[in-house]
Amino acid sequence: MIRGVSIVFAAGLITSGLFGQRPGPRMExxxxxxxxxEFGGQNKVVQGAPYSAQAVTQxxxxxxxxxHIQRTTTASMARDSQGRTRTERxxxxxxxxxxERGGTPTVMIFDxxxxxxxVLDASSRTARSMAIPxxxxxxxxxxxxxxxxxxxxxxxxxxxGTQVIQGVSAQGKRVTRAIPAxxxxxxxxxxxxxxxxxxxxxxxxxxxxxxxxRFGDSTYQLNAINRTEPDPALFxxxxxxxxxxxxxxxxxxxxxxxxAAQ
Amino acid sequence: MNEKDVDNLPELLDxxxxxxxxxxVEAPGHIEARLRMEFRRKKRRRNLVTWxxxxxxxxxxxxxxxxxxRSESQKPAPxxxxxxxxxxxxxxEETDGFYPLPEAEALPAVENAMVVRVQLPVSSLQLMGVPVxxxxxxxxxQADLLLxxxxxxxxxxxxx
Numbered sequence: 001m002i003r004g005v006s007i008v009f010a011a012g013l014i015t016s017g018l019f020g021q022r023p024g025p026r027m028e029x030x031x032x033x034x035x036x037x038e039f040g041g042q043n044k045v046v047q048g049a050p051y052s053a054q055a056v057t058q059x060x061x062x063x064x065x066x067x068h069i070q071r072t073t074t075a076s077m078a079r080d081s082q083g084r085t086r087t088e089r090x091x092x093x094x095x096x097x098x099x100e101r102g103g104t105p106t107v108m109i110f111d112x113x114x115x116x117x118x119v120l121d122a123s124s125r126t127a128r129s130m131a132i133p134x135x136x137x138x139x140x141x142x143x144x145x146x147x148x149x150x151x152x153x154x155x156x157x158x159x160x161g162t163q164v165i166q167g168v169s170a171q172g173k174r175v176t177r178a179i180p181a182x183x184x185x186x187x188x189x190x191x192x193x194x195x196x197x198x199x200x201x202x203x204x205x206x207x208x209x210x211x212x213x214r215f216g217d218s219t220y221q222l223n224a225i226n227r228t229e230p231d232p233a234l235f236x237x238x239x240x241x242x243x244x245x246x247x248x249x250x251x252x253x254x255x256x257x258x259x260a261a262q
Numbered sequence: 263m264n265e266k267d268v269d270n271l272p273e274l275l276d277x278x279x280x281x282x283x284x285x286x287v288e289a290p291g292h293i294e295a296r297l298r299m300e301f302r303r304k305k306r307r308r309n310l311v312t313w314x315x316x317x318x319x320x321x322x323x324x325x326x327x328x329x330x331x332r333s334e335s336q337k338p339a340p341x342x343x344x345x346x347x348x349x350x351x352x353x354x355e356e357t358d359g360f361y362p363l364p365e366a367e368a369l370p371a372v373e374n375a376m377v378v379r380v381q382l383p384v385s386s387l388q389l390m391g392v393p394v395x396x397x398x399x400x401x402x403x404q405a406d407l408l409l410x411x412x413x414x415x416x417x418x419x420x421x422x
Contacts, residue, residue, distance in 0.1 A: 030386055031383065032381065033381040035380060043374045045346065046344060047344065048345060055413075075413060077411075087376070095414050096389040096390070097386055108376060196370045201344075210370070212365065218369070218412070218414060
């Protein structure tokens, strides 16, 4: 189904003349240039469970010519008792993609107490501020927003029990999704394995491993988990920053799904 | 009371009957001593019978108290109250329209999402599992990528 949509999507890209975009500067395959960042979709607000940690994501993709793409990205994460979060991440890589000019750190502060989110730009000393709508009553995870249901009929879930990871008790599960032989033109069955370790105390995934023979392997882990209250200053805009309301360029992100591309 | 005392009780009664039949004379020393001993024994027995139920009640109460204190002490300390809810950081209509990436279907659920707008060659979409036409591969486009907490892309939306 998704493959079908992909093809429609790809076809849409072509027939729409690449959506009327002006050709940008020539970039190499696998490169990208960050324009800006912001919060997106739903965010989980957890109050009463402060922590700070270093998140490390490693991505490995095997190419058909035998070469490998390997990327490692890190992020500093913090959350206070009120549910405010701060993420400092360098967008030097996104999966197999690599930033053309390296990655400058972007700080994102999510403040449900003040109903504001901020994206700090250290180079221009500016903070983009956006209002947070009232809390939803929907379930806390944003899975439905981004997770296709594909392959669920072939999924097998195993309980891996409880393990202490980086000093935090975590519950593990392994989900194996099988793509039967022939379903995607594959000669043999493809097993896609996802192992997730979730801390019920912190309400975060502390470690995950994904192995997908089609796209590569990724591991994500929170290191140096500290459960003391982080410095409150982490969740405020520095006084020497200029706060600007709204998104850069003042234009909303445009809706352009596969249907629109046709 | 010991077995010897029980065994000698009929003998003591016989001695007392003989003594009563002989008239009001002072009892011999050995009879008096045994009589006193028998009185003391009866008294001890009465005391025991009187206190035993109360001792049982007290013991049961003590055990109950011990069990209660122990169970209370073994209860985990009340955990700090944790509340979880979800909010959309921006208006919902401005974050939908995303197309799930095939490469993301095995990734863990998104806990906290972020959107990055990137400029990238069409060919880079191939690396995320999106099939593209080779003729357009070199062209550069703008796209929004929905990232999870791990910084990996879950969905893409093309920017007009």
